[in-house]
Amino acid sequence: SQQGEEDPQALSIQEGENATMNCSYKTSINNLQWYRQNSGRGLVHLILIRSNEREKHSGRLRVTLDTSKKSSSLLITASRAADTASYFCATDLWQGGKLIFGQGTELSVKP
Amino acid sequence: DAGVTQSPTHLIKTRGQQVTLRCSPKSGHDTVSWYQQALGQGPQFIFQYYEEEERQRGNFPDRFSGHQFPNYSSELNVNALLLGDSALYLCASSPGHSYYGYTFGSGTRLTVV
Numbered sequence: 001s002q003q004g005e006e007d008p009q010a011l012s013i014q015e016g017e018n019a020t021m022n023c024s025y026k027t028s029i030n031n032l033q034w035y036r037q038n039s040g041r042g043l044v045h046l047i048l049i050r051s052n053e054r055e056k057h058s059g060r061l062r063v064t065l066d067t068s069k070k071s072s073s074l075l076i077t078a079s080r081a082a083d084t085a086s087y088f089c090a091t092d093l094w095q096g097g098k099l100i101f102g103q104g105t106e107l108s109v110k111p
Numbered sequence: 112d113a114g115v116t117q118s119p120t121h122l123i124k125t126r127g128q129q130v131t132l133r134c135s136p137k138s139g140h141d142t143v144s145w146y147q148q149a150l151g152q153g154p155q156f157i158f159q160y161y162e163e164e165e166r167q168r169g170n171f172p173d174r175f176s177g178h179q180f181p182n183y184s185s186e187l188n189v190n191a192l193l194l195g196d197s198a199l200y201l202c203a204s205s206p207g208h209s210y211y212g213y214t215f216g217s218g219t220r221l222t223v224v
Binding site: 004033035040041042043044045048088090095096097098099100101102103104 | 115142144146148150151152153154155156159167169199201203205207210211212213214215216217218220
């Protein structure tokens with residue numbers, strides 16, 4: 001069963017705009033990860049945030065984690081057409097264990 | 112530095128047949144996990160191998176089995192294929208230490224007809 005639920009399911013924006021995706025989960029976690037998938041191929045790891053962290057940055061990506069609300073958000077700033085992809089959050093209940101994925105957010109960035 | 116390598120890329124099988132998918136982890140990684148991703152869905156965990164043993168298993172029937180070799184490469188075997196087994200099968204690897212997430216391969220697209 002899916003632990004995570006992502007919102008929105010689809011998002012369409014113009015190049016240069018910011019994109020925000022949200023993820024909610026049900027049980028306590030060790031860490032939460034975000035992945036990108038282009039055209040149904042392999043997943044690319046974007047960022048990992050541990051349960052004792054509240055915010056993390058990587059380039060144009062900003063991830064927040066609220067363990068009290070069991071939710072996370074991924075912000076992509078100044079989006080580019082190349083950011084068009086599906087984005088998945090995945091929870092890891094114990095470090096290095098199985099990942100439980102949400103259903104993903106399909107992001108479309110129009111030039 | 113090669114990442115995770117999966118073979119074959121695409122595969123078409125007939126219902127009832129058996130299939131073997133292969134995965135070579137990223138250099139320096141000793142843990143291999145397998146995921147099944149149906150169209151339009153998030154990946155679902157099948158199992159994880161470490162030190163040639165199945166360490167964790169998801170909610171998949173015994174028709175799904177695996178193996179890890181001494182060089183850390185891995186195989187996923189599926190017996191008695193069903194139409195519902197059609198999916199993208201993803202392999203992911205990670206090091207046993209310094210865990211920063213998984214490296215995924217490009218997947219094997221299995222179609223059962």
